[in-house]
Structures are given as structure tokens and as C-alpha cells.
Amino acid sequence: MIKYKHFTGFYVYKIEFSTGYFYFGSHACTGKSYSCTDKKCNYKGTGKQLIKHRQDNPNALEVKSVIYWGLSVKEIREKEESYIGLHIYNPMCLNKNKSTSKKLPEHSKDGLKAIKEGSKRKRTKMIDPGGATHWVNREDISMMIYKRWVFSNKVVWIKHVRLGLYGQFSAKTVCRLWRKINNKGWRFGYDRSFKRINAKELYENIGVKKIETVQKTVMYEDN
Numbered sequence: 001m002i003k004y005k006h007f008t009g010f011y012v013y014k015i016e017f018s019t020g021y022f023y024f025g026s027h028a029c030t031g032k033s034y035s036c037t038d039k040k041c042n043y044k045g046t047g048k049q050l051i052k053h054r055q056d057n058p059n060a061l062e063v064k065s066v067i068y069w070g071l072s073v074k075e076i077r078e079k080e081e082s083y084i085g086l087h088i089y090n091p092m093c094l095n096k097n098k099s100t101s102k103k104l105p106e107h108s109k110d111g112l113k114a115i116k117e118g119s120k121r122k123r124t125k126m127i128d129p130g131g132a133t134h135w136v137n138r139e140d141i142s143m144m145i146y147k148r149w150v151f152s153n154k155v156v157w158i159k160h161v162r163l164g165l166y167g168q169f170s171a172k173t174v175c176r177l178w179r180k181i182n183n184k185g186w187r188f189g190y191d192r193s194f195k196r197i198n199a200k201e202l203y204e205n206i207g208v209k210k211i212e213t214v215q216k217t218v219m220y221e222d223n
Helices: 048-056 073-087 109-119 138-146 171-176 178-183 199-206
Strands: 010-017 022-028 062-070 123-127 133-137 155-160 165-170 208-214 217-222
Touching: 010 073, 022 048, 022 073, 062 073, 123 138, 133 138, 138 178, 155 171, 165 171, 165 199, 171 178, 178 199, 199 208
Parallel strands: none
Antiparallel strands: 010 022, 010 062, 123 133, 155 165, 208 217
């Protein structure tokens, strides 16, 4: 896209493929990224499903068009959400989730299926104290946490079957408070039929009164 045709540097775009699939995204074109210059915007989108569709259909034609011009990142993100929200349940839409004002994602059927499949995996990647990455069986996760191993992912899902609660939390926090979390009956996994809770509610459930991050160390006090 040639820059002199731009109304602003902020826009929402739609990419349509000859396969019938389409994708929505937004971009703040500063001209300083690896994909853009001061004269041309070459941004093509970085969504995982978008990239996968390109890889699976290398000969498919695609057309990128601007569907909204904005004046700020906030404005185009909100507009992008609204477009995705209108099409997220369309099977031809490559966007599988959209962020809400509460930062809790709303998932399409395919997106939800991917999450559920991920939670059923028997192994997960963890990093040992020396920095090496390993595949760890689900039943061995607790033991590895006590050995100061951490998850390779930044966030993890945990659930409490008896209480019918679940949530997604910082992997580092879960590891540092795992003894309390584990003793209170929490296990790794995802169940959308349960009630989702936030970090504050989790701390209350496991009996943590105060949590602060000081030099990468979590300090806590019991109720």
C-alpha cells in the first residue's frame, strides 16, 4: 500500500482469500517496522490462523483492503473488535477470538476446540533451572515445580473440580504459589462450564492475603 493514499497511519484492514476465507486486523503504520517504510506499508498481518492459512494454501490469491481509518491505536483496536465480533462465528472467518473490554477473550467454536485440545495434552514444555527445555508428563508437573522448573508458556490454565472454578493465570505466579494452590485442590486443566475467576479471587481461595512482586520474588502472607 502506497503511503500517499493513507488518510492516517492507523487503520483496520480485511484480507480476503480466493479460498473464501477472510481475516480482520489493525495496524499502526509508523514506517519504522521491518515491514513498512516511509513510502510504503507492507504489513500483511501476524495472526497464527492467517499465517497457517497462507502456508496451507500457497497458491491462494489474497486481497488486502482498508475498511476503516482511525486516529489512534485505541480507536482502531476497538473498531477491529467490532468487525471480528460480527463475524467470529462464521466458519470462513480466520479470526478465532476477540478481546473484550475486560481482556477476557471470546472464542469461536474452532478457537474453543483448540483450547480444549491443548488442555487435554498429556505433556507440556517446561524449563529447568539451567535453562534447558523439556517435555514433562502432566502427572510429573508438580514434582518439577518443586524442583524449581517453570513453564515455557507465560500463562497456564488451572481448575478446581469440586468448587467448579477455573482460570488462566501467570505461569510464574502459579509456580511460586504452587504448594498452596495444589493443597487447596487446584489442578491443571480447562473447563469452560465452570465459573471463571481472576487472580484476586484465586488468592482469596488459597488463603493469600497479599501478593507483591519484588525483584522477581513473590512475597505472600497467610490470612
